[in-house]
Amino acid sequence: MNATTGRTAVLETRDLAIEFGGIHAVDGVDLVVEPGQVVGLIGPNGAGKTTLLNLITGVYTPSRGEVAFAGKRVDGTAPYQRARDGIARTFQNIRLFKGMTVLEHVHVALESREPAWRSLTSFRRGAGADGTTVLGTIPATLTALGLWEDRDRIATELSYGAQRRLEIARALALQPRLLLLDEPAAGMNDDETMKVADLIRDLSERGLSVLLIEHNMPFVSRTCEVVTVINFGKHLMSGTPEEIRKDPRVLEAYLGADDE
Numbered sequence: 001m002n003a004t005t006g007r008t009a010v011l012e013t014r015d016l017a018i019e020f021g022g023i024h025a026v027d028g029v030d031l032v033v034e035p036g037q038v039v040g041l042i043g044p045n046g047a048g049k050t051t052l053l054n055l056i057t058g059v060y061t062p063s064r065g066e067v068a069f070a071g072k073r074v075d076g077t078a079p080y081q082r083a084r085d086g087i088a089r090t091f092q093n094i095r096l097f098k099g100m101t102v103l104e105h106v107h108v109a110l111e112s113r114e115p116a117w118r119s120l121t122s123f124r125r126g127a128g129a130d131g132t133t134v135l136g137t138i139p140a141t142l143t144a145l146g147l148w149e150d151r152d153r154i155a156t157e158l159s160y161g162a163q164r165r166l167e168i169a170r171a172l173a174l175q176p177r178l179l180l181l182d183e184p185a186a187g188m189n190d191d192e193t194m195k196v197a198d199l200i201r202d203l204s205e206r207g208l209s210v211l212l213i214e215h216n217m218p219f220v221s222r223t224c225e226v227v228t229v230i231n232f233g234k235h236l237m238s239g240t241p242e243e244i245r246k247d248p249r250v251l252e253a254y255l256g257a258d259d260e
């Protein structure tokens with residue numbers, strides 16, 4: 001519970017950590033995402049950003065610390081359970097199915113959303129087995145992502161940017177409360193990048209909470225209210241995009257990295 005707002009955070013990690021054979025990939029990170037907030041996660045290559053997402057989604061089990069989703073501890077639950085609870089994600093490397101159309105990808109996500117017994121008896125957060133997503137209907141979702149015209153095309157034959165947009169559409173079909181995006185703007189041109197940024201703002205205005213990893217600072221500035229910087233697996237600072245851009249600790253972290 002946030003002492004200032006009195007609201008329960010959608011996501012809260014406390015002292016979250018994992019090590020791989022002596023490498024402290026994530027080392028005691030506290031992170032909060034409030035309802036409807038877009039939080040950016042930045043840091044040099046190898047800082048631990050994707051590993052943090054993998055801890056939040058349950059791909060990895062933490063060596064210490066906690067993950068709470070909507071006020072309830074979820075560390076220890078399986079990734080599929082967290083997805084059903086309302087945590088959806090996209091990946092740094094595009095993961096689409098060969099031979100499947102755009103529309104089929106969204107339908108598969110929709111069908112995986114509920115256990116069969118539950119979709120017969122109830123609906124969750126205003127959506128059941130009726131085909132609704134965060135953006136209303138599937139056509140509305142695909143239209144918002146500029147994919148409706150391409151709905152019958154084989155997904156892997158789309159442009160790289162369109163494939164990334166499809167991953168977001170697919171994640172939205174899970175009707176999440178928290179959307180985790182790993183470099184959503186990678187491979188997109190400037191126009192596509194800004195359209196996706198505006199879409200993310202729109203989603204947050206509809207109440208969706210978003211945690212995103214991104215290196216593209218104009219994109220981060222346009223979408224995120226708060227940015228958290230991690231370096232060597234540790235929380236370095238949090239602030240507005242403007243505060244982050246000016247902070248000497250952040251500049252130093254990036255300059256100190258070989259490949260940034």
Ligand SMILES: Nc1ncnc2c1ncn2[C@@H]1O[C@H](COP(=O)(O)OP(=O)(O)OP(=O)(O)O)[C@@H](O)[C@H]1O
Pocket residue numbers: 020023024025043044045046047048049050051052092
């Ligand atoms: N499964 C794993 N086994 C061993 N080491 C790992 C594993 N996953 C991540 N690491 C290590 O953890 C550290 C953090 O990696 P991670 O991919 O989380 O960084 P990142 O901030 O997402 O980097 P990038 O911006 O390059 O994607 C790196 O040193 C990486 O090599």
